[in-house]
Amino acid sequence: MNKPNSEEQAVRLRVRRGCGDGPSRDDVYSVPVDAAASLLDGLRWVRNYLDNSLAFRYSCTNANACKECMMHLDGKVVYACLARPQPGAEHLVEPLPNKPRLRDLVTEIAPTRERLRLDAEGSSGKTGD
């Protein structure tokens, strides 16, 4: 980005990344304002054009129907599909702090009874449950 004006108009997302209990690092992405009407739009733009390894989860994309895209934005719980980044601002984006992290912004959000725990499963054909 060499145009200071466009840089000013960009949204900067500082994303806390890492896998499981492992170490974390921050990656900062600059996203054009019109590609980041919502935080989720911005993250999808990053995945498409800057870094296809950035992990976050969502399903319904637009409508706040699936409740999957919960994460932290500047220390507050948000749905990424509803949160609106501010032009020119730098936002801190983190995984939910009270759920085990899987990768980057993806945490274990499914109810326990709807999750498969491989360590509790047999590999020799044990019947489920």
Place this chain on the structure above:
Amino acid sequence: MQQKPISCLHTDVLVIGAGGAGMSAALAAAQAGRRVLLADRSLIGRGGATIMAQMTVAAALGAQVEDHWRHHYADTLKAGRGLCNEALARVLCEEGVDAIRLLDSWDVGWARKDGRLAQVQAPGHDRPRCVYVDILNTGPAVAQTLRTRVAREELVRRVGDLLICELLLQDGRVVGALALHLDSGEPVLIGASATIIATGGLTRLYRRNSASLNMGGDGFALALRAGAALIDMEFVQFFPIGHLAPRLVGFDPIMWDPFRYKLGGRLLNGNEEEFVSRYDNDAKRDGYTTTRDAATYAILKEVEAGRGTPAGGAWLSFRHLPEAALREGFGPVIDKLLANGIDLTRSMIEVAPIAHYHMGGIRVDTDLATDVPGLYAAGEAVGGANGANRLSGNAITEAIVFGLRAGRSAARADAHVTSSAALQALAGPLLAELRQTQPGGTEAAPAALLTQLQDVMQDYVGPFRTDAGLTEALRRLCHLRAALGPALPGGTGPQDPTRLDALDLRNMLLVAEAVTRSALARQESRGAHQREDFPEQDDAWTVNQAISLRNGHWVLARQPVARLPDHELASDNVGAHQ
């Protein structure tokens, strides 16, 4: 380093996809005494299309005016332009009545008027037939009701974040599946006596869509690779006035339709002129008789003529209405719009046709059994019931009806136990791929290729098609396949986005090609399939097309439309009697 042993789950019935159809199937199979594994790549009962449905559900309940499923059936066939599988359409309409009452008995909350179920008349219906849950809450209420019922069934094991990657076949029979456990990134084997695909449609193939992430058509790809045939794949339904611009945060893109009808929103071209009626004659001549098709036609023709809006659609305007009327009609929505910077008394919004539903799908009989033993389908994943165009309000009905019926059928399947070792052997090459990390980065990000695929489909395989465009689409899909390459990119860890995008892209490329090849072959215009180089409907094409893979090659065949012997009886067309 020794590889970890692979986890293996055994069940009677595997249900892939936990939307309305999948949850209904799981309930029915459990009630028949079978153990069910209900798997979804997202959360149970929250992904997919059901929860997104805002509008209405059709069933001949006769709560407001006299009705009979035969009237609903006649409307369904009419909308389907001669291509409905009549046996499936009959099941939909006849069993829809009990299905909607069943949901009522489970307190889904259908709106009531004077103590009876409220029914409205949606486009294409001959009388008020469509129930709903206020306000625009039909889908969420149906999903929540089914979620609650499924959670009470001890025989149903619910597993979210489990992506089914491949069906496993032994001696021509589906005996289970290979899955990816997203929390860990490890493969999981599933053995099942019967498997039901309830993964919904394919609207994510298009740039402009009303789809959730999981509507990439993965169930169609699973079915194709297992040897099942797909039918009517050329018929993709576009919703004429999907939201286009400005970007709206927190709204479903199909939100405008009820307000347009209720308040009389005006569709204007880029020069702010009315235009839809100008196309009336052309549209009728070309067979666009329903409201949906006609608006799609008019908007795209206007854009083509250089009279589109800046983002390439039409304006939807409510500016002619007084603020009080808008406030009354939109309710709390108007403040949500204001928060998005949209003041409907001053500004217009841009709308355009968006991919909304897939009429085509997996070929089944009335037991919802596919051509492949052990494999069933339910819901939008089924092809045939809706022919060339789906009647408004039939989608949730078919999800519940076909789901319950598929669950009962699958429960009758003979027990078929496959050992873990045998399943592992059947999983073969893909299992090996899933257990390997692809060294180095990818040349092209799968996510970016996926976006390119959506562009190809939107631009060349959208509502209007030509031989040249469809041929170009096939060429571009081929390039995208080459760009993805043969190896599976990404790693073996949890929730690896590169790997997940690549798996999705593989499936989407396959399904996109099935749609494109079917569209190229059908040299006529009918319902949702409109060929600019063959603008007329052609009686010789009153046949269905089935497409399948044989030894890696596409096989496209025509088959007669399944007619019911009592068609005359079922039809309301009294004038047709000799």
